[in-house]
Amino acid sequence: MTQRSFVSTSTSAIARSAVFGAARAASVRAWATPGVRQFSMSSALRKEGTTDVSLAQKLSEELAYEREATQSGPPQFIQEFKSQGVWNIQDNVGADEVIFERTFGSENVRLMFSIADLDSNPETEYEVEGESESGEPASDSVTSTPIRVAISITKRDVPGCLSIDAVCQDGAFLVENASFYPDAEIGTSLTAEADWKRRGLYLGPTFENLDPAVQDEFERYLDERGISESLALFIPDYAEYKEQTEYIRWLESVKKFVEA
Structure with missing residues (x-):
C-alpha cells in the first residue's frame, strides 16, 4: 500500500x-x-523622444531671434570703458559673477556683482528730469534694476580689508554696510571657509545709522577710487550685455544637447 x-x-x-x-x-x-x-x-x-524635435525647433527660433537682436562683438560703450585703462574686467564664460578690479596708489580695489540680480530683483521706475523741445521742464519714466555689489579695498604691506556692501541703482552706489576685517584674506577670499569665518565677526553699524558727515566722507572716499556715478551707470548696462551673451550660450548648449 x-x-x-x-x-x-x-x-x-x-x-x-x-x-x-x-x-x-x-x-x-x-x-x-x-x-x-x-x-x-x-x-x-x-534615440529621441516625441518632443525632442519640437523643442529643438523652438530653441532654434529663439536663438535666431536673440542673435538677430544682438550685435557681434562687444558694444561700443564697453570698448570705450576699457580704453580708459582704469578698471580690469574679469568676466569668465559661463559664470554669473563679474569682477572689476583696479589699483589706486598702494591700494587694490575690487568690485564684484552677479547678473542673477537681473532676474531676482524687481524692476523699479524712477523719474529723470530734463527739458522738452519747448524748453519746459519734463520728466521721463526710466526702468532701473538694483544690482548688489561687494566692494573690497586692501593696501599693499598693510594688514586688513575694508569691505563695503552697496546697491548700484539710478546712477549711484547706495552703501548699506561698511565692515573692516583685520585679516585681508578673510575679507577678500571667496571660499566657503572664509565666508563661514566672516559670519562670526562684527560687521559694523548699518550705514544709514552713521553720522551724516561720516556717510558723506565715505561716499567721497569711494568716489575718489572710481566707484562713482559713471561706474554706477556702466554696471547695469554691462550686466545686461553679460546676461544676453550668457543666454545665447545657454540656448546654443541646450539646443545642441537636445538634438544629439
Missing part, C-alpha cells in the same frame, strides 16, 4: 513537472519571439 502510494505520488509529481516545464518553455518562447524582442529593444534604444 505504501509503495503504491509512493509510485502514484511520484507519477503525479512527474506529470505536474512536465506540465510546468511545458508552460515555462512556452513562456520563454513567447518572450523570445522576434516581434516582442524587437519592440522591447526599440523602446530601450530609441
Whole structure:
C-alpha cells in the first residue's frame, strides 16, 4: 500500500513537472519571439523622444531671434570703458559673477556683482528730469534694476580689508554696510571657509545709522577710487550685455544637447 502510494505520488509529481516545464518553455518562447524582442529593444534604444524635435525647433527660433537682436562683438560703450585703462574686467564664460578690479596708489580695489540680480530683483521706475523741445521742464519714466555689489579695498604691506556692501541703482552706489576685517584674506577670499569665518565677526553699524558727515566722507572716499556715478551707470548696462551673451550660450548648449 505504501509503495503504491509512493509510485502514484511520484507519477503525479512527474506529470505536474512536465506540465510546468511545458508552460515555462512556452513562456520563454513567447518572450523570445522576434516581434516582442524587437519592440522591447526599440523602446530601450530609441534615440529621441516625441518632443525632442519640437523643442529643438523652438530653441532654434529663439536663438535666431536673440542673435538677430544682438550685435557681434562687444558694444561700443564697453570698448570705450576699457580704453580708459582704469578698471580690469574679469568676466569668465559661463559664470554669473563679474569682477572689476583696479589699483589706486598702494591700494587694490575690487568690485564684484552677479547678473542673477537681473532676474531676482524687481524692476523699479524712477523719474529723470530734463527739458522738452519747448524748453519746459519734463520728466521721463526710466526702468532701473538694483544690482548688489561687494566692494573690497586692501593696501599693499598693510594688514586688513575694508569691505563695503552697496546697491548700484539710478546712477549711484547706495552703501548699506561698511565692515573692516583685520585679516585681508578673510575679507577678500571667496571660499566657503572664509565666508563661514566672516559670519562670526562684527560687521559694523548699518550705514544709514552713521553720522551724516561720516556717510558723506565715505561716499567721497569711494568716489575718489572710481566707484562713482559713471561706474554706477556702466554696471547695469554691462550686466545686461553679460546676461544676453550668457543666454545665447545657454540656448546654443541646450539646443545642441537636445538634438544629439
